[in-house]
Amino acid sequence: MTTMTLDRPAAPVRITPAAAVSDTVVIARRNLIRLRRTPQLLVSALVVPVMFLLMFRYIFGGAIPVPGMSYVDYLIPALLAQNAIFDGFGTAAAMAVDARDGVVDRFRALPMARCAVLTGRALADLLRQALVLAVLTAVAVGVGFRFHTGPAQSIAGLAIALLFGQVLFWAFAAIGFGTANPESAAALTTPFMLLVFASSALIPVSTLPGWLQPFARNQPVSQYVDAVRCLTQGHPAEQLLGHTAGYYTVTSLLWGIAIVLAGATLALRAYRRL
Amino acid sequence: MPLMIEATGVQKSFGETRALGGLDLAVAENRVTGLLGPNGAGKTTLIRILATLLRPDRGQARVAGYDVTAQPFAVRRAIGLAGQYAVVDETLTGRENLEMTGQLYRLSRRVARERATEVLDRLSLTTAADRPVRSYSGGMRRRLDLGASLAGRPPVLLLDEPTTGLDPAARNELWAYIRDLVAEGTTLLLTTQLLEEADQLADDIVIINHGTVVAHGTPDELKARLGGERAETVVVRPSLEEVFLTLTGSPA
Numbered sequence: 001m002t003t004m005t006l007d008r009p010a011a012p013v014r015i016t017p018a019a020a021v022s023d024t025v026v027i028a029r030r031n032l033i034r035l036r037r038t039p040q041l042l043v044s045a046l047v048v049p050v051m052f053l054l055m056f057r058y059i060f061g062g063a064i065p066v067p068g069m070s071y072v073d074y075l076i077p078a079l080l081a082q083n084a085i086f087d088g089f090g091t092a093a094a095m096a097v098d099a100r101d102g103v104v105d106r107f108r109a110l111p112m113a114r115c116a117v118l119t120g121r122a123l124a125d126l127l128r129q130a131l132v133l134a135v136l137t138a139v140a141v142g143v144g145f146r147f148h149t150g151p152a153q154s155i156a157g158l159a160i161a162l163l164f165g166q167v168l169f170w171a172f173a174a175i176g177f178g179t180a181n182p183e184s185a186a187a188l189t190t191p192f193m194l195l196v197f198a199s200s201a202l203i204p205v206s207t208l209p210g211w212l213q214p215f216a217r218n219q220p221v222s223q224y225v226d227a228v229r230c231l232t233q234g235h236p237a238e239q240l241l242g243h244t245a246g247y248y249t250v251t252s253l254l255w256g257i258a259i260v261l262a263g264a265t266l267a268l269r270a271y272r273r274l
Numbered sequence: 275m276p277l278m279i280e281a282t283g284v285q286k287s288f289g290e291t292r293a294l295g296g297l298d299l300a301v302a303e304n305r306v307t308g309l310l311g312p313n314g315a316g317k318t319t320l321i322r323i324l325a326t327l328l329r330p331d332r333g334q335a336r337v338a339g340y341d342v343t344a345q346p347f348a349v350r351r352a353i354g355l356a357g358q359y360a361v362v363d364e365t366l367t368g369r370e371n372l373e374m375t376g377q378l379y380r381l382s383r384r385v386a387r388e389r390a391t392e393v394l395d396r397l398s399l400t401t402a403a404d405r406p407v408r409s410y411s412g413g414m415r416r417r418l419d420l421g422a423s424l425a426g427r428p429p430v431l432l433l434d435e436p437t438t439g440l441d442p443a444a445r446n447e448l449w450a451y452i453r454d455l456v457a458e459g460t461t462l463l464l465t466t467q468l469l470e471e472a473d474q475l476a477d478d479i480v481i482i483n484h485g486t487v488v489a490h491g492t493p494d495e496l497k498a499r500l501g502g503e504r505a506e507t508v509v510v511r512p513s514l515e516e517v518f519l520t521l522t523g524s525p526a
Binding site: 015029030198 | 295322325326327347350351353355363365375376379380406416426470481
């Protein structure tokens with residue numbers, strides 16, 4: 001048996017930005033190892049978006065005419081962006097479990113950057129969503145989707161789709177830590193589905209009832225979806241939607257700032273109270 | 275001998291419920307103090323305050339010389355917390371769990387790796403080190419959980435019911451590890467429902483009820499004191515269990 005001498009903690013030290021980054025990476029790695037060892041998690045992250053893609057491409061798609069664009073080109077950018085919502089449901093549930101089971105307590109008693117519990121998971125989510133996005137894009141190209149803009153714009157489109165995941169992370173984190181109960185978290189995240197259906201994601205907004213159109217046109221899901229659409233499809237999408245890629249990018253960023261500010265405030269408040 | 279844990283007049287209420295009503299506690303360096311009390315007496319609340327997870331409403335608490343409210347970061351460097359709070363991740367191996375906790379204790383990756391090997395060795399987990407924790411027995415899990423709190427070699431350990439749910443053999447094993455740690459200079463505060471555990475491990479016993487200390491002393495002192503009070507009765511040397519039940523007024 002080895003004997004251990006005790007460290008006398010030196011003078012109190014504050015968390016440096018470098019330490020916060022290093023703790024974020026440790027927490028992210030912990031989540032990513034879990035993903036690698038539990039392949040079901042990755043499969044379930046892919047099942048819903050691929051199912052949506054095939055269902056709307058081959059079952060409902062034929063009944064939805066889109067002026068000036070093929071439905072597959074209209075649909076796929078939306079699926080790339082809305083994946084952030086479906087993926088985030090799992091994040092909210094997992095954070096609720098961590099809060100309930102005292103995992104968070106144990107982290108808070110360590111001399112680590114407290115924010116890393118949140119930022120580490122956000123980083124892990126980003127990497128997982130990038131992987132899902134890559135698979136989804138490959139499947140999409142297989143079923144007839146094409147990028148109709150240059151590489152820079154197309155990549156910007158994919159980046160906006162990933163940004164949406166990071167923005168929503170803070171809303172889902174607030175729900176997860178705020179409820180500290182996976183069932184309550186699910187009850188609060190499910191209504192996010194309505195935001196997908198009452199948006200421009202799957203159908204042109206002009207087909208919705210008149211009273212719903214102003215909401216559907218301006219809510220955050222539509223802004224992100226339409227930004228990805230304009231950045232990957234170019235002129236036909238801009239003409240159909242009525243604004244430029246730049247417009248939708250700016251409105252996406254503004255919604256993003258608002259959601260992050262509100263979500264992070266609530267998530268941090270809930271975190272401190274756990 | 276310097277005090278490693280020092281609480282003076284600590285009060286904490288949750289809404290109308292008073293969990294701690296001006297509690298005083300002093301734990302000298304390299305002593306094992308067993309914190310006993312019925313459910314709801316305030317044991318876990320006190321541990322959470324000392325671990326910087328809760329702020330006291332009134333009063334002061336210092337751990338390893340640092341104030342829990344004013345210097346929480348320094349306190350966290352000085353403590354290891356284990357017991358009811360499981361930090362180990364089931365899908366990670368024992369080694370990975372310890373390395374990550376070590377890094378969160380602000381060790382470099384290299385030192386965290388060395389430390390993990392050391393801890394695995396001393397807790398007899400070397401053969402299971404690279405297996406996912408989900409394949410561990412209950413006793414192995416508790417040992418790993420204790421190990422995770424040792425990764426930063428903290429001078430103060432706070433153990434909240436460390437052996438609850440373990441079978442007697444696994445419990446004895448864990449007690450042996452805890453005794454070794456104390457032999458090397460660790461200061462230990464442990465809550466327990468098992469009076470035998472307190473009797474076996476603790477140098478000092480603090481019994482709390484309704485958020486205040488109702489008795490404190492060595493196990494022998496407590497037994498002798500109660501035995502003296504009851505000299506006219508048959509019981510001359512009561513067991514620790516009898517001391518506990520008498521002082522907390524719980525039904526025998």
